[in-house]
Amino acid sequence: MRSTNDPRGRRSRHRRRAALAAVAALAAGSLTACGGSGKPTLNWYVNPDGVDTFQKYAKSCSTDQYDIAVQLLPNGATDQRTQLARRLAAEDSSTDLMNLDPVFVAEFANAGWLQEVEGDLADSxxxxxxxDGDYLSGAAETVTWDDKVFAIPLWANTQVLWYRKSLAQAAGLDMTQPVTWDQVIKAAADHDGTVGVQANKYEAYVVWINALxxxxxxxIVSDTEAGRDAKVxxxxxxxxxxxxxxxxLADSKAAQPDFTVSNEGxxxxxxxxxxxxxxFMVNWTFVYKNYEGQVGSGLTDEQFADLGWARYPATVEGEASKPPIGGIDIGVGAYSEHPDFAMEAARCITSEQAQVDLALxxxxxxxxxxxxxKVSASGDYPADLIExxxxxxxxxGxxxxxxxxxxxSGAIQARWHSPTSVEPGSTPKxxxxxxxxxxxxxSLL
Structure with missing residues (x-):
């Protein structure tokens, strides 16, 4: 999951405004074309990450039988869920396609709001x-519910540990070997560095807690198939x-000044x-391209060369870490008036080439x-980073x-925020x- 207010990355305010204007223009153009031709228009609700690529595929995946119009969702995952849930609970027939944070697929499928994916794609x-299939197992797992498939993975996000090589070297850390949170926090505190996390009261804070x-x-919970009777x-x-x-981290000199309201950006x-x-910073895959794009206009080649990456820090020394899994899955609304067209469009916008374009x-x-x-072969990313x-x-995880x-998620946020108030002896219990x-x-949230 890049996120802005969720596990999917960060856009600048300027880019978001530009995206809003572009999406509005595209949607207006599509609706006008629909009115003139009589073709149905499929509404595709998207999160504000990769909007330029979504626009391209909305156009290229439109056919002689239907057009696709991009509709922009709010920034945060929780707000996105709220808007889509309200529409689907009202059996809105205009919600044809939607970008879903993986954690909401189970809820929407259980409520009967998503069409089942069937056939060869579901088998894959x-x-x-x-x-034993085409998809990364971690991505495929996010779209299954009750032994059925209810969405199509588009991109699969994860977090890694980004760091300054010079800082790690000064601290004597061998970054070719697994490092722990304790080591990272101490190294930063002892060598005039900081540790970047997402600890505001929002979904990404739960991502951090869950990974720890x-x-x-x-x-956090198990036996989730039991619903409300899940084991806490x-x-x-x-x-x-x-x-x-x-x-x-909260008590350390390595905590950043905005620790309690920190986010991906x-x-x-x-x-x-x-x-x-x-x-040292835990953050999503978009970070590499973010810094690469600043070289020559804020960053020097030497600074960019000092950027390092390693596996997500271990909670317990000797135990493998569980990097967060995020991303976006494409769901087809259960009440769409054009379900066959929508499923066909979903296959097109999740194509191999669309995934490559989103990455590059x-x-x-x-x-x-x-x-x-294909992304690895492009040479746009270091091979070890891709792997x-x-x-x-x-x-x-x-x-x-x-x-x-x-x-x-809401209950965890309510009791674990602010991070400066977390006490091991009482907060978990x-x-x-x-x-x-x-x-x-x-109790109510």
Whole structure:
């Protein structure tokens, strides 16, 4: 999941305004054409990442039988979910195609809001879950629910540890070997550096907490197929270890000034500050292209060459980390008046070439191995970085797959924010009790 207010990356305000204007113009043009020709128009609701590529594929995937119009969703994943859920709960027939954060596929499928993906594509996705198909297993897993497929993976996002090579060298860290959160925080604090995370009260903070918990061998919840009766595990030793790391950073000199409201974009400027040694930063795949695009207009070649990357930090020394998994899946609305056209369009806009274009133009990594191979062969990314992205998706840790995920996320945010108030001895236990009450209907968010 690049995100702005979610696990999908950050755009500048200027680019967002330009995207809004372009989308409005495209949508207006499509609707006018529809009115003049009598062809149906399929509405495609998209998140504001990679909008230029979405525009291109809305045009190229339109046919003699239908047009595709791009409609822009809000920035944040939670706001996107709210808008789509309201439309679908009202059985809105104009919601044909939608970009979905993977954590909302289960909820929408369980509610009957998504059309099932069938045939050869569903077979390919299902076999990929077991590592024997075209898709990355981590991406394929996000679109299955109740042994069926309800969306098509478009891009598969993950987080890695970005860092200044000079900072790691000064701290004596061997970045060819796994590093822990404890090592990263201490290295930054002792050598005039900082640690960049996402700790504002929003979805990406839950992404961090979930990765910490899973890296300690636990889960926020388990047995999620039981719905409201899922087992709440956040109060476990793994939850306490996650809280220890958050508190360690909060109390450290390595915490950035905006720690409690930090997001994917705020820490980008701390990598190459005017003073200081830079940072270690966990963030999504878009980071490489973000910095590469600044060379010559803010960054020097020498600074860019000092950018390093490594696997997501381990929660527990000796235990493999569980990098976050995000991205975007394409769903077809259950109430679309043109379901066959919409499913055909969904296949087109998730094509191998569309995935390659999103990676090369927008820094959003593919969901299929074939597209990954093409991106790697392009030479636009270092080969080891491409393999790090791919491995991190397949070996990463997804957030809980639950029809009640919105409740789970909201309850965790409510009890774990602000990060400066997190206490290992009480926060995990208190949040477990609260989450149980929320799921049982005893408490409201």
């Amino acid at each position: 996705i299902t076999s990929s879950v077991e590592g 918990v899973q890296g300690a061998g636990g889960d 595990d956040i109060g476990s030793d793994a939850g306490r270890k996650a809280a220890e790391i958050i508190k360690e 705020t820490s980008l400027g701390q990598m190459f500050p005017e003073s200081g040694a830079g940072e 133009d927008n820094g959003l990594m593919p969901s299929t191995n074939a597209a990954y191979d 790090l992205f791919r491995t991190s998706v397949d070996e990463g 997804p957030r809980p797959k639950s029809a009640f995920y919105a409740m789970i 208190d949040s477990a009790t609260y989450l149980e009450d929320v799921l049982e209907g005893k």
